[in-house]
Structure formats: C-alpha cells, structure tokens
Amino acid sequence: MKNTLLSSPLQGFTDFRFRNAFHKYFGGIDTFYSPYIRLNGKLVIKGSYERDILPENNTTLEVIPQIITNDADEFVFVAKYVQSLGYKELNWNLGCPYPMVAKCGMGSGLISNTSQIEHILDRAHSETDIIVSMKMRMGYEEPTEILDVFPILDKYPIKNVAIHARIGKQLYKGGVDLDSFQRCLDVSKQKLYYNGDITSVEAYRALQERFPSIDHWMIGRGLIADPFLPSMIKNNTTEYPKNRYEVFKEFHDTIFEEYDAYLSGPTPIRMKMLGFWEYFAESFPNPQKTFKKIKKAGNTKNYLSAVEEIFKDA
Incomplete structure (x- = not known):
C-alpha cells in the first residue's frame, strides 16, 4: 500500500518559510496544511495569512489552506477567498486543543456542537463548490x-477527516487513544487519516501495523523534532544520512535568515527560534543541555555562537 505523508499545521511554526526550507532540505512530505486562518468576526484576511498561502510563496509544494471558525459567514468568505487564489480545497480545523480557542467554541471546542457544524x-456546500x-x-x-x-458528515461530500487521537482537554499530554481511534474506523463512512505521536520510524511502523487500512498519515510535532523522519519513513529506514547535522545546520541557517529578515528586532527572532529549539533539541544527544544553551543566549551573537557549538559537538 502506498502511504501518503502529510504535515499537520502548527500555528507559529509551519508557515511558508518553514515549509519551503523543509521541502528543500529534507523532503518526504506529500502535502502541507497551512496554519489556520482565523477572522475573529471581521471578514478581512490579515496580511500574514495572505502571505502564507500566496501561490508565489508556495511554488514547489502542495499546500491546503485551513480555517478555524464557528461562523458560517466566515467559512464561506474564506472558501471564496482561497478559491480566488486557485485553491480547490479548504480544511476545517476542529482539532485545536488550546483553551483560549476551545472556550470560544472553535477547534476541538466545536465538536460537541453538532447543529452548528451541520x-x-x-452553507459551505450550498454557496460554494469548495472541497471541504x-x-x-x-x-x-x-x-x-x-x-x-x-x-452529519455523511450528508456532505467531505474529502477526508484527519483525526488526532486525543481529546482537546489533554492538549498534548498523555498518550494517544488508539482504541477510540479504532472505534472511529469501525463506525465512520468517511476517509480517515491518522494523526498523533508519530515521532519515530518505529512508532510509525507500530501504528501502520495496528491500522492497516490507513494510508494517509499526518505528522505534527515529530516533524519539527526530527526533520529527517518523513524521508526515513518513505525510504523505510531507521538510518540517518552521514551528513545529518550538516544538512540540519543548513536548514537552521536558512530559516533563521528568513525569519530574521521578516521579524523586527533581536527579541522576536530570539523568541521565534527558541520555540523551534524546544523541538530541535530532541534531535541531539542531550536535549535538555542543548535547549539550555539556547535559552541562556541572551542576544543574537550569543545565540549564533551557541548554535555553532551545538552542531559542532553533534
């Protein structure tokens, strides 16, 4: 069975700068989902959302835009907007677990509101021809x-449902609930994708064995913690390339330069890269010590010195 690998959208991480660099240096991902578009009641697309999905910023990738909303007007507006850019599909986020989103009745906080989902x-299917x-x-x-x-989903031509095998209030704590995911497989007529805790080739193989009918696998945090993971899964190997850390360093330098040019001032770029290193550190022999070096770097010069030292030691 041919397996398709997808990049789960992670707000603040997987924008077009990251996606393009990832695709160039690592590969292995068939389709990227963009971080969600959120309108907050105003039918206006923010510049940052627009830049992220502009076709000219995604020339080498297959990208599917995503929306998070509990409002039909917003959904229809964004559907027509992404169609104007040439996209045929819009992904609807009913998965975001963060309380500030869920308590507003969006993301995973909308799942229990079946009447609003319907x-x-x-509205989406009667007023647009977007693929949902x-x-x-x-x-x-x-x-x-x-x-x-x-x-409710069975009433509409939903393309697929990617399920993160946790509940919202877990956030990312505790393990995935594979028995409940199996129950979804047992009862749903939808095309289901699997998402959650694909953090190694071994973990992927175990999930593949557990769910042989699944042929689309979505990787989120594991893709940032180990950027080689998708290509290793595709090549059916647990062996890293000999130049692993050289490639990783080139990737790091590329996204650092991209974000440094985009963000204004040393504090935003430091905080941006600090977020990445919470995950990147997992690819190094001593993750805690590695992340501590990054945290201690109080300015850009010290940060770059710490990065050089980390990759040199690796």
Missing part, C-alpha cells in the same frame, strides 16, 4: 463526541 457545512476536508480531535471532554459528528 449549519456551516450546509476536516482536521479533528475525538472530542474536547470525551473521545465519543466525534461519533455524533459522523452522521
């Missing part, structure tokens, strides 16, 4: 919440 899907796909958790409070959504 209303939005009805879904990114979901199994619920916010309980993993059974998603089961009440499937009959």
